[in-house]
Amino acid sequence: MKIEQIYTGCLAQGAYYIVSENEAAIIDPLRETKPYLERLEKDGVKLKYIFETHFHADFVSGHLDLSKKTGAPIVYGPTAEPDFDAIIAEDNQIFTIGKIKIKVLHTPGHTLESSTFLLIDESGKETAIFSGDTLFLGDVGRPDLAQKAAHMTQEELAGLLYDSLKNKIVPLADDITVYPAHGAGSACGKNMQKETVDTLGNQKKTNYALKQPNKESFIKEVLDGLSAPPKYFGMNVAMNKGGYDDFENVLEKGKNPLNAEDFEKTAEDSGALILDTRAAADFHKGFIPNSINIGLKGDFAPWVGAMIVDVQQPILLVCENGSEEEVITRLSRVGFDHVLGYLEDGFESWKNSGKEIDTIQRISADEFAEKFNENSKVIDVRKESEYEAEHVNEAFRRPLSEINDWAGTLDNNEHFSIHCAGGYRSMIAASILNSRGIRNFTEIEGGFNKIKETSVPKSNFVCQSKTL
Structure with missing residues (x-):
């Protein structure tokens, strides 16, 4: 038996390639199929099943292309209703790949069809779970994405998730390996660990969600601090469910x-x-x-x-x-x-070609420090948790993800400086503002990471609520 985690850092996403004897299974594949086809050819094995833990929101899966090219059927958990041919498994249904088995555990909560796949090895031992967005390392899947489709509140979905974890996941042996669908950096959770593989026993000890004393506490903690999901998520769900x-x-x-x-x-x-x-x-x-x-x-x-x-x-x-x-x-x-x-x-x-060119004014953190005074207007486009940890004194907290909400409030007659942590997000923001005719600003190279090294006054507390 071979299990390979194929991790894509940009999406913080884990796909899984499993081989036993001359058969293989792939769980939650990415859009492009070439890497999987190359593995199958190299190993001389046939793809028997393509397992999908749920209808993904943050990326478009490669299930349809992979199925067309290999003939392998796509498998979803109970209640899934895709617009294409697929096996809709029953709870506890078992699929055989070579000498191993994969058992479907229906674990709704993140979405209604969300399922965890339990791997049973050649000796009959329960060895690993592929937990999708049900259980992450250090976190669980956010229960606010499927509200409209499920006709349920996020509190009701969180309650379902609690039941799934308590009844299906927590009773499993501590030595079982947890292979999640995402890691730190994914918007599908809020508190993921940087590691991408762990034991279930360690998660029972370290995962805040698994340590809650009751359902009410679980719902409160899981929903606390959730930022709004990216607006493209619904469109990706539609593509994964309807085709592409x-x-x-x-x-x-x-x-x-x-x-x-x-x-x-x-x-x-x-x-x-x-x-x-x-x-x-x-x-x-x-x-x-x-x-x-x-x-x-x-x-x-x-x-x-x-x-x-x-x-x-x-x-x-x-x-x-x-x-x-x-x-x-x-x-x-x-x-x-x-x-x-x-x-x-x-x-x-x-x-x-001699065509028109535009530019954005960018200065170093040292130059920013030299010009900084009590009247300087500073916009910090980092996310809230970064801002709360430390920020330029009296800076405005304006997350990049919410730029459409705050860009229109800016006064183009008043100069401001803009920064993020290192310059990546602030240049995204600068280009968007510039394209909308907002040009009276300076972007700070190196962001707060460099500003911290200067004499610019900084605060370790959240400053008073301010408006632009």
Whole structure:
């Protein structure tokens, strides 16, 4: 028997490849199927089942493409209603792969169809659980995503989750290995550990959710501090449940090189959003007017989903040469399938064409410190927990994820400085503000990580509520 965790850091997502004798199973695959097909061919095994723990919200799974290419059926837990052929398992139903078995444990709460897959090894020993979004390391799945579809409140779903954990997961042996669907950084939970594999026994000791004395306490603690889910989540659920275009078609359409003239004409004719995936250090020096910067070297796909939201939005790409396929692939993982093409030879070709270029003023933390005074207006786009830990004294807390709510409140006649932790998120914010005609600001290179090293006054407490 072989179990391989295939972890994708950008999405903080774990897929699983399991082999026993000449058969294999894959759990929660990513959109692109090539890595899985290569493993199957290398091992000389046949894919027998594709297991889905639930209808994912934060990424588009590769279940449909993988099933088409291998003939393997897709398996969901009880109550799932996909718009395609699939095996809808019964609670406690057992599937055989080679000499091992996978038992379906229906564990609703995160969603109604959420299921945990219990692996029973060749000797009959219960060895591991693939817990999906039911149980994470240090946390449990958020119970507020399926309210509309389930016609239930988040409190009712949290109560279901409590029952699932108490009745199906906690009674299992402490030495069972826990393989979750996500790790730290995923928006599917709030308190995940950095590790990606653990024992169930250790989770019983360290996971706050598993240590609650009763259902009422569990519901309160699990729901406390939940931020609003990214708005693209519902669209990904719809794609996972209803179907999507083949990944190869998406990739072929997107790999369309356009010279500067054609790029500009396509943008004007299509209303496409221009997405510049270069690093912030390069973007601010020069970019196509009205383009949005979300750097590829970062949490690219989740921020694309959170900022652009509409998966139907046509997109034109500005990339580092040679990264176009990676960008299209990572966009497709969160359902953004409508890439119309990319700027051939990158931004240099635009610059060499003599077309208009825009810039964003960026200064170092030391320069910011020199100019800082009691009248300086500072916008901190980090998330609330980061801000509360430490922040520039009297800075405005304006999370990037909520930029559509606060951008319109800014006074373009009053200068402000903007920062995040390291410069990635603040440049996303700067590009969005700039595209909306808000230009009277300075972005701080290195963000709060560098500001901490300066004399700028900082506070360890949450300052009074302020409005812009």
